[in-house]
Amino acid sequence: MKGGEGMANGSPFHSFYWSTAWLSFSAMIRQQRFHVCELCGAPNSSEVHHLVHINKDNINDPATTLNADNVMLLCRSCHHAVHERGKYKARRTTFDASGNIVGVKEPSSSSLTPLQESKLNEATKRAKCSVKNLHQFPPG
Numbered sequence: 001m002k003g004g005e006g007m008a009n010g011s012p013f014h015s016f017y018w019s020t021a022w023l024s025f026s027a028m029i030r031q032q033r034f035h036v037c038e039l040c041g042a043p044n045s046s047e048v049h050h051l052v053h054i055n056k057d058n059i060n061d062p063a064t065t066l067n068a069d070n071v072m073l074l075c076r077s078c079h080h081a082v083h084e085r086g087k088y089k090a091r092r093t094t095f096d097a098s099g100n101i102v103g104v105k106e107p108s109s110s111s112l113t114p115l116q117e118s119k120l121n122e123a124t125k126r127a128k129c130s131v132k133n134l135h136q137f138p139p140g
């Protein structure tokens with residue numbers, strides 16, 4: 001989907017991504033991480049990606065949405081690769097009505113290196129722990 005996750009007008013996601021809380025949180029993350037992509041080191045990176053993805057059930061849950069452990073600062077191409085990965089795990093072959101192969105879809109071309117993949121997996125594991133811990137020990 002172009003334009004990032006859940007940017008459709010009128011959705012709860014839309015209002016979340018335009019909320020002051022998110023805008024100031026994401027600005028803080030960019031600054032704290034020096035605008036450097038956490039996967040490839042590219043400068044001027046500005047896309048804040050949620051490791052534990054936001055959905056309509058956790059959109060109002062700051063332990064997920066505004067948790068520094070649950071975000072990664074990414075450049076555009078890594079962010080794209082992160083969202084594309086897993087979509088086409090293998091080549092997909094399409095057949096016509098009589099069972100002849102009509103096309104082979106290669107896995108997404110924008111993919112992560114094994115090192116980036118393992119960084120992402122590490123960060124995701126940490127994020128899941130952090131979100132869970134915040135739920136077990138609510139602040140205050």
Ligand SMILES: [Zn+2]
Pocket residue numbers: 037038039040041042074075076077078079
């Ligand atoms: Zn990158």
Ligand SMILES: [Zn+2]
Pocket residue numbers: 005048049050079083
């Ligand atoms: Zn993302």
